Amino acid sequence: MKNQWIEFLYGRVIVKVSGKGLERFLNVLTRDGLHIWNVKRHGTETITFKMRLRDAKNIRIYARKSDCSIRFLQRSGVPFLFKRLLKNSGFMIGAAIFLFIIFFLSNVIWGIEIKGAKPATEYKIRKELDKMGVKIGKVQFFVDNVEGIQRKLTNNIGDLTWVGVELNGTTYHLQVVEKNEPKKQEHLAPQNLIAKKKAIIVKMFIENGQKVVDIHDHVEEGQLLVSGSFGQEGKQELVAANGEVWGETWYKSHVKLPLVTKFHVYTGKEKRKHSILLGKLEIPVWGFGKTEFKEFETEKDVRKIHFLKWELPISYIHKTIREREPFTREYTNEQAEQIALELAKKDIKNDLDEDAIIKDEKILHKVIKNGKVILDIHFKIIENIAVGHPISKETPE
Amino acid sequence: MAKKWSQRIRNWMANKMDLPQDVMMDLPRITMIGQIHVYIENHRGLLAFTDKELRLLLKKGQLLIKGKSFVIKTILPEEILLEGKIDQVIYITENPGGTK
Numbered sequence: 001m002k003n004q005w006i007e008f009l010y011g012r013v014i015v016k017v018s019g020k021g022l023e024r025f026l027n028v029l030t031r032d033g034l035h036i037w038n039v040k041r042h043g044t045e046t047i048t049f050k051m052r053l054r055d056a057k058n059i060r061i062y063a064r065k066s067d068c069s070i071r072f073l074q075r076s077g078v079p080f081l082f083k084r085l086l087k088n089s090g091f092m093i094g095a096a097i098f099l100f101i102i103f104f105l106s107n108v109i110w111g112i113e114i115k116g117a118k119p120a121t122e123y124k125i126r127k128e129l130d131k132m133g134v135k136i137g138k139v140q141f142f143v144d145n146v147e148g149i150q151r152k153l154t155n156n157i158g159d160l161t162w163v164g165v166e167l168n169g170t171t172y173h174l175q176v177v178e179k180n181e182p183k184k185q186e187h188l189a190p191q192n193l194i195a196k197k198k199a200i201i202v203k204m205f206i207e208n209g210q211k212v213v214d215i216h217d218h219v220e221e222g223q224l225l226v227s228g229s230f231g232q233e234g235k236q237e238l239v240a241a242n243g244e245v246w247g248e249t250w251y252k253s254h255v256k257l258p259l260v261t262k263f264h265v266y267t268g269k270e271k272r273k274h275s276i277l278l279g280k281l282e283i284p285v286w287g288f289g290k291t292e293f294k295e296f297e298t299e300k301d302v303r304k305i306h307f308l309k310w311e312l313p314i315s316y317i318h319k320t321i322r323e324r325e326p327f328t329r330e331y332t333n334e335q336a337e338q339i340a341l342e343l344a345k346k347d348i349k350n351d352l353d354e355d356a357i358i359k360d361e362k363i364l365h366k367v368i369k370n371g372k373v374i375l376d377i378h379f380k381i382i383e384n385i386a387v388g389h390p391i392s393k394e395t396p397e
Numbered sequence: 398m399a400k401k402w403s404q405r406i407r408n409w410m411a412n413k414m415d416l417p418q419d420v421m422m423d424l425p426r427i428t429m430i431g432q433i434h435v436y437i438e439n440h441r442g443l444l445a446f447t448d449k450e451l452r453l454l455l456k457k458g459q460l461l462i463k464g465k466s467f468v469i470k471t472i473l474p475e476e477i478l479l480e481g482k483i484d485q486v487i488y489i490t491e492n493p494g495g496t497k
Contacts, residue, residue: 023443030443030472039469041448049469 004008007035011053011077014038016117018046020070028062029055033075053079073082106306109138117176121159128156134172141316145301146396169309190238195219199247202382209241219247219385238391245386248359251348251379257340259371260329264324269293273319276375282317293323335368336373344377356383423440423456427486434470443472450475451479454484458490 017025022045029036034055051059056072063070085092112129114122129135132152134143144152149172150165157163164175186299193209201217209226213219228241273287302317331339341347345358358381404422411421419426419439428436437453437460444459445452446469451462466482 023446025443026446026472031474033474037471039446039470039472041446041467044447047446 005051008077009236011075011079012050013053013056013072013076014050014072014074015056016046016048016061016073017063018071020045020065021066022047022068025062025068026067028066029059031236032062034059043189048073053077101304104139106170106308107140108170109134109136109143109172111136112172112174113304114174114176118173121157121176124157124159125153125163125176128153140167141303142171144304151323168243169306177263184188188190189240190228190391191240191388192224192228192391193241193243194247194389195221195223195245195247196387197221197247197249199249199385201225201245201247201385203246204243206241206243206245209243212393221369225386241388243386244384246382247371247385247387249381249383251351251381252364253344253348253377253379255340255344255373255375255377257331257332257336257375259336259345259368259373261329263327263329264295264297266297267323267325269323271321273317273321275317275319277315277317278314279313279344287319291321293321295325296321296323298322308370310381331373333368336368337363337375339379340373340375344375345379348379348381352383353380356381414447416460425453425455425460427460429483429486432464432483433480435483436476437479438476440475440477443477446482453477459487461485461489465485 019025025041026047026049026341029051035052036049037051039047039049053075059070100280112126112134114125117125129149132144132149134149136344143149146165146167150163153163153165153174154160159178160176161179162177164173164177165294166173167222198221199219201213201215201219204211204215206226209228210230212224219225224365226241226243230239271291271293271386273284275282275284275287277283299320299322301318301320303318304311305314306312341361342362345361348358349356358379360380362378362380363375364378365374367374398489410416411418417426418424423439423442428434428438430436439456440460441454441456442492443452446453446467448467449463449465451467451469453460453462462479463481463485464481464483466477470478470480471477
C-alpha cells in the first residue's frame with residue numbers, strides 16, 4: 001500500500017487462502033518481507049488478500065509448508081494488461097498500420113499546380129519534373145528540396161525567367177514567369193528616331209523614315225536622327241520611322257583589383273551526416289564522429305515530416321560537410337592589369353545591348369597602390385543609338 | 398535487580414532527554430483515527446484475525462481489538478494498519494508470550 005501505482009505497474013493479485021493456521025501463515029509471509037495488504041476474512045477458514053505479482057510467484061513454497069491451500073482470484077496491473085494487449089494485438093497492429101498509412105500518405109506528393117504558364121511551357125515543366133522524379137504519388141523525402149527543384153527548372157527550361165516553387169502540405173505550387181518574347185510591332189504609331197547618347201554615327205540602316213543625319217556626324221543626346229514625317233510643308237505624311245543607327249559612343253570605367261586575394265576553395269572532400277531532429281534534440285542516424293576537417297562549410301537540408309496537414313516537430317536532416325581550404329591568388333602587375341581590363345569589359349557589357357561591339361579600349365590612367373591596381377579605361381563602343389520617340393499630332397516636327 | 402535498574406535508567410533517559418517512550422522501551426505505538434483506523438507499530442506477530450476481532454502479540458502480553466468489518470490494510474513484520482469499525486482496544490497481560 002505504500003504506493004499503489006508502483007504496485008499497479010508491477011502487477012498485483014488477489015490471493016484466497018483457506019485452511020488452518022491462517023494467522024501463522026500471514027506472519028510467516030510478512031516476516032519474509034512479502035508485501036500483503038487488504039487482508040479480509042471470509043468465514044472461519046478463508047481469507048483473501050492482495051499481494052505483488054513477484055511475491056505471488058513464491059507463495060506456493062510457503063503454502064506447502066503450512067496446511068493452507070491457495071487460489072488466485074484476480075490479477076490486475078500492467079503485466080496483465082500487457083498480456084491482454086498481446087492477446088488482442090490485432091487492434092494494436094491495426095492502429096499502428098493506420099497511423100503509418102496516414103503518415104505515409106501525408107508525405108506523398110498529391111498534386112502539382114502550375115500557375116502562370118502557357119500550356120506548352122506547362123507541358124515542358126511537367127516533363128522536366130517527371131525527369132526529376134517529382135510526380136504525383138512519390139514520397140517527398142526522395143525528391144529534391146524546393147530550392148533544388150527551382151534551380152533545376154530555371155536551368156533546364158529556357159522559356160522560364162523565374163519559377164517559384166512552394167510546397168504547401170502535399171501539393172507543389174509552381175508560380176511561373178515566362179520570358180516575354182518581344183511582341184511583334186504590328187502597327188507603330190508615328191515616331192521619330194532620336195539618339196539616346198552622344199555619339200558619332202558609323203552606320204545607318206533605315207527601313208522607314210527620312211534620315212536627318214549622316215555617317216560621321218556628331219550627334220548629341222536626344223538629337224533627331226530619323227524623321228517620321230514625309231512630304232512637303234503643309235502636306236506631311238506621318239510614319240513610324242524605323243531602323244538602326246549605329247554610333248560610336250564612349251564610356252569610361254574605373255576598376256580596382258587587389259593583387260592578392262584570399263578566398264576559400266573546396267577540396268572535394270566531404271562528409272555526409274543523417275540525423276533525426278525531435279523537437280530540439282538531434283539524434284544522429286548515420287555518419288558519426290567529428291569532422292576532421294580544419295575548415296569546412298556545412299550544408300543542411302531539413303525535411304519536415306507531416307501528419308495530415310500538420311508539420312510534426314520531427315524532421316529529417318541531411319548534412320553535407322565540405323572541406324575547404326584557404327587559397328591565395330596573386331597576380332603580377334601585368335596579369336592584374338589584364339584581368340582588370342577584362343573585368344571592366346564585362347562590366348561594360350552588362351550595361352550595353354547584346355549586339356553592341358567594343359571597338360577599342362584605352363587605358364587612361366594606371367596606378368598600383370596599396371596592393372591594388374586601379375585602372376581608368378576609356379572604351380569606344382559601337383552600338384545602336386536609335387530610340388523611338390513618338391510624334392504627337394498636334395506638333396508635327 | 399539489574400533488569401529493574403536498566404528499566405529505570407531507560408525510563409529516566411526517556412523522561413530527561415525527551416525521547417519517545419516507545420523507542421526507548423519497546424512498547425507498541427497505537428495510533429487511532431477515530432473509530433475507523435488503528436495503526437499499531439512494534440507488534441510481534443498476528444495471533445488471530447477475523448472480521449470482528451484482531452489479536453496481536455506484543456513484547457509483553459497481547460493486544461486485542463474488537464469491532465466490526467475488519468480489514469487489514471497493510472501488514473508488515475512490525476506494523477499493522479487495521480481498518481473497520483473499532484469498538485474496543487484491550488491489553489491482555491495475564492499470559493505473557495501468548496498462545497499460538
